[in-house]
Amino acid sequence: MSQETRQDAAAGDNEGTREDVREGFEAVYGRTPDGVWAAPGRVNLIGEHTDYNDGFVMPLALPHTVHLAAARRDDGIVRLHSGDVPGAAYQVPLDALTPGRDGGWAAYPSGVAWALREASAPVGGADIHLASTVPTGAGLSSSAALEVATGAALSELYDLDLSRESLARLCQQAENDFVGMPCGIMDQMASACCTAGHVLHLDTRDLAQRQVPFDLAAEGLRMLVVDTRVKHTLADGAYAGRRRACEAGAAALGVPALRDVSHEELDAALARLDERLDDPEVRGCVRHVVTENRRVEETIALLDAGRTREVGPVLSAGHASLRDDFRVSCQELDLVVDTALAAGALGARMTGGGFGGSALVLVEEADTEKVGAAVTSAFASAGHLVPHLFEAVPSAGARRL
Secondary structure (H helix, E strand, O other): OOHHHHHHHHHHHHHHHHHHHHHHHHHHHOOOOOEEEEEEEEEEOOOOOOHHHOOEEOEEEEEEEEEEEEEEOOOOEEEEEEOOOOOOOEEEEHHHOOOOOOOHHHHHHHHHHHHHHHOOOOOOOEEEEEEEOOOOOOOOOHHHHHHHHHHHHHHHHOOOOOOHHHHHHHHHHHHHHHHOOOOOOHHHHHHHHOOOOEEEEEEOOOOOEEEEEOOOHHHOEEEEEEEEEEEOOOHHHHHHHHHHHHHHHHHHHOOOOHHHOOHHHHHHHHHHHHHHOOOHHHHHHHHHHHHHHHHHHHHHHHHHOOOHHHHHHHHHHHHHHHHHOOOOOOHHHHHHHHHHHHOOOOEEEEEOOOOEEEEEEEEEHHHHHHHHHHHHHHHHHHOOOOOEEEEOOOEOOOEEO
């Protein structure tokens, strides 16, 4: 199946989901929605934990999406209903939205409405019904997809004319300040800005972006996503801890962010860091971020030169850095990577925040089934949950359907 055929199949699935979510809205609220919007999850090819260090990332959007039907209200009330979560619609007055007030999935769309109000946008309320095919807890940015779909809907409902970048920043603010997760900008930018058939090369400092063609099928390659179906409970606190370590490293080195430490000066920077801070955790985080930014540069150069297969070892080196320097891997992710490489994969690495979630595996098309079967067998032998494997097909960002 060609990449275009796989994208067409995904578009067909979206068409069916659009009608399902429209009908779901009518069943919940007894009226017709003003429109239906979609925003995708993402995987990150390379550039992990660099976005909150003003670094470089290369995500691609997945066909897996949050679909959202919405209609305006003029009474300052937001009603939220998910077809994936049992129960009645969640209802909250806009004036009552405060950070930390809401828990669970409703905090993400509520946070977007709050962020828009904080920006003095004339949002007067909405009825929202949604359904999602983005796996939750898999490190594929289901929360960002929900935020961006909500933001895109509210922007159109209230004629806000938000740019993609402004939409992403507001959604990041919602997650940072309302939900309380100190994430960077990558997930929201990927969901808002990616285009079909491309990977997004993003500078997270100034949001400069380039859509890089990424047609693996044309080169006889595949990119598998392996959802380990595990999420270790230390992830959120550990994520915040890694961010603090990066900020401590930048402060000790006297730079605005670790993005400002070049690869060429890494050894000297680490020596200065040892003198000033002597903290192994901070040292490892600094080393990872600086070398990961270099790996993004290497990947861009390889893709531009048509040497896609050589990206494989770069991915594997990224995993080793995330495992050993940044220390955000886990035994399930390591098992995916080690097994896939032993079975003939060109490269593999964890993707996302870590401590569970998913891994990426770059394979020759002819080796796809063999590598997938090896990973599944290894998980069974280790007594882990059965992993979920699917192909990463670069897809479109947020849109009205």
